Amino acid sequence: MPTEKLPLAAKGLQLNFCKTLACDNFGDSDEQHYLVQRTNPKRPALVCRKCGAFPPLINNNEVLNELARQDSVQSHSLPSCNNSDCDHFGLDVLTHRELYHAFGYSGDRQRYRCKSCASTFVDKWSGENQKSLIQQKILGFLFTGYSVREICRRLHINPKTFYDHINQIANRCRRHMSLFDTRLQHDRTEIQLASNATPLQPLSNNGVFWYTTAEMNSGYVIAQHINYSESHKPGTQLDHDPFHDDAQFLPTAFIGEANSQSAVTEQSIFKRVDAKYQEILARANVEDPLGNYVSLNYPSKGALIRPPYTSYAHFLEIQRAFSHCESIELYMPQEPMLRSAAMSVFLNRIKENSIDLLYVTQDSAFPLEQSGEKIDIHLVGWWRDRWAFTELNGLHKGICHLNGAENNEVYWLKRASATKAKEYQERFYTQFTSLVNEPRRKLRPASLLPLLDIFRAWHNLCHQDKLGSTPAQKLGLISKPITLAELLS
Helix, strand or coil: CCCCCCCCCECCECCCCECCCCCCCECCCCHHHEEECCCCCCCCCEEECCCCCCCCCCCHHHHHHHHHHHHHHHCCCCCEECCCCCCCECCECCCCHHHEEEEEEECCEEEEEECCCCCEEECCCCCCCCCHHHHHHHHHHHHCCCCHHHHHHHHCCCHHHHHHHHHHHHHHHHHHHHHHHHHHHHHCCEEEEEEEEEECCCCCCCCCEEEEEEECCCCCEEEEEECEECCCCCCCCCCCCCCCCCCCEECCCCCCCCCCCCCCCCCCHHHHHHHHHHHHHCCCCCCCHHHHCCCCCCCCCCEEECHHHHHHHHHHHHHHHCCCCCEEEEEECCCHHHHHHHHHHCHHHHHHCCEEEEEEEECCCCCCCCCCCCEEEEEECCCCEEEEEEEECCEEEEEEECCCCCCCHHHHHHHCCCHHHHHHHHHHHHHCHHHHCCHHHCCCHHHHHHHHHHHHHHHHHCCCCCCCCCHHHHCCCCCCCCCHHHHCC
């Protein structure tokens, strides 16, 4: 196996190293500790000389490009400096108020001036919303299950007008969430997070994954991303080459592998965890869930991003938002795509012992802050991950502390929960089943993206639990739920 160099670091970011915590090479990107081969794309490209682990290689620069793409999508239409030669270009005023001066009004809309280049711009969503009434009706119909065709018929509008309204509503929702996200980030000295990744359209098989991270206790959704770009073109490499530019884009051609996804759910929790490891090892790239797909219905427009790149960029955004926090807890389902991304991005915190990363799997009704009397410890999978399993009243739960912490299983079995992100995604599917599963929308995921922004804002600011509190209320960001009229103002 010929020895070659690892993919080059990008702006000090090097994500290629052994991810086995007990290995001496963990976190070490010295290429002499690894075997790197580029001749056979069907074999592991990187093998650790010490422990034999084979973490897939990734293009560091393209991860940063994916993060920049995500930033661009999230800041779309938000007020920011529009001078491409300025250092403040694209940095929205709602998040970076220190970079701008308020500079009067244009009509009833706020105008700003950049402190760096002195260019001015207008916050077009700061004025009164003249379309608030019809947009409230649109959201009311959407959230009560009406189809697009039925909404258009009832409101006497055509589909193009409907989608124009949806895009405008999404822009206003992004503006609202930018304010609250910034407030949350500044107020926290520690944070507990739950992450999940799931197909955006479960019945479509189109390869679009939806990554979500929520605050564990309140359910406030902090970040969500999609491995799909409406504006880019599909990639040209059938096999992933991390040494190649645009390595993150998936081509339309797809060679399916043996589908080993486990359909058995009524097993012991140990067997479910073990079956998941077998499913993972059946992938050519253990970090890419597309490896379990037999076929792929590539979207008719735009490009798919290889799922690991979006995963790494997702956690880079989380790390950036909470870099000032003294401690972070991050819970996730049993998925190495999320595990490797989190361990790579939070490498320094792992070494400083200021983060806890855990796999969590549990029956949906398993109560928080409780643990069964008996705890079973098992080393599971090729990686020999140390799992702790318990049972309470016929309900099961398992945790695996990915940092390697031991002898505190009772504490983590009571505390750890990854359900909030999953519950949020399941509520979206339930709320918009007809839109998500519509056959004609199978190859057009772009039409769902504005709806995700709307749903996140509604979930965080408007949706009340049984006690009448919203996630933003639970975090002290607002004093009462926000109405649809206020959301659209």
